[in-house]
Amino acid sequence: MPGRSSDFRAAFTxxxxxxxxxxxGVLLVLAWPTISQALAKRDLARTSNNGREFYLAAFRMAxxxxxxxxxxxxxxxxxxxxxxxxxxxxxxxxxxxxxxxxQRMLSGPGAICTATMSGSPAALQLSGKTALKIYKxxxxxxSHAIFAASANYVYDTALDPNxxxxxxxxxxxIRKGGDARIFSKGQTTPExxxxxxxxxxxxxxxxxxxxxxxxxxxxxxxxxxxxx
Numbered sequence: 001m002p003g004r005s006s007d008f009r010a011a012f013t014x015x016x017x018x019x020x021x022x023x024x025g026v027l028l029v030l031a032w033p034t035i036s037q038a039l040a041k042r043d044l045a046r047t048s049n050n051g052r053e054f055y056l057a058a059f060r061m062a063x064x065x066x067x068x069x070x071x072x073x074x075x076x077x078x079x080x081x082x083x084x085x086x087x088x089x090x091x092x093x094x095x096x097x098x099x100x101x102x103q104r105m106l107s108g109p110g111a112i113c114t115a116t117m118s119g120s121p122a123a124l125q126l127s128g129k130t131a132l133k134i135y136k137x138x139x140x141x142x143s144h145a146i147f148a149a150s151a152n153y154v155y156d157t158a159l160d161p162n163x164x165x166x167x168x169x170x171x172x173x174i175r176k177g178g179d180a181r182i183f184s185k186g187q188t189t190p191e192x193x194x195x196x197x198x199x200x201x202x203x204x205x206x207x208x209x210x211x212x213x214x215x216x217x218x219x220x221x222x223x224x225x226x227x228x
Contacts, residue, residue, distance in 0.1 A: 040166065043166070050107075051132050051149075055147055055180070060096055076134055083224060084227075085226075088106075089123055102124075102126075105132070106131060111131040113128045114127045130227055132172075133148065133149055133219075134223065146173055147175055148174040149172060150165060150173075151165065156188070156216065181204075198212060207220070208222050209222070
């Protein structure tokens with residue numbers, strides 16, 4: 001009968017739809033590790049690019065300062081203060097970056113940084129959490145000294161899965177020579193480089209002021225104080 005046939009087709013279509021939804025759900029569950037890994041690689045690459053942009057602004061300022069004997073334009077470790085906000089303020093006041101640039105470059109997954117100019121005279125204020133940390137490199141440090149790293153990495157220390165951005169998925173390093181690199185969680189210490197501290201310093205980087213072949217766990221006082 002026409003009515004029964006119509007009801008049967010509707011029921012059959014509904015059953016098919018339910019099966020398709022279940023199949024899609026199963027496929028998503030199976031594919032999620034791959035999708036998650038791809039998203040993490042994308043975010044690591046984005047943070048690496050942001051760090052590289054920040055580095056280029058810092059490099060230009062330090063180079064201009066050296067050329068003009070201008071002490072107000074220098075590497076992060078050549079100022080008496082150790083605040084990331086003050087250093088970034090110099091980049092803004094000297095025209096190398098804008099507060100909007102800084103907000104983008106210093107933010108990442110789970111770490112949103114806000115940069116504003118306020119006060120009289122105007123000073124840069126940073127709030128929230130930074131995805132990058134900046135090390136106190138100086139003009140005398142070698143090219144493989146670490147200039148910046150993703151905030152989840154503490155030097156010569158295993159990654160903490162609870163720290164943003166990236167947890168223990170991987171980390172980013174930008175060195176004074178300008179190269180930006182992405183590393184896996186197995187490369188956080190010299191153990192990932194044949195237990196060779198000198199090789200670790202060359203491949204990952206050395207802390208500012210560190211002697212060749214000397215690797216000490218922790219950042220110590222080598223980073224600019226930043227919002228956490």
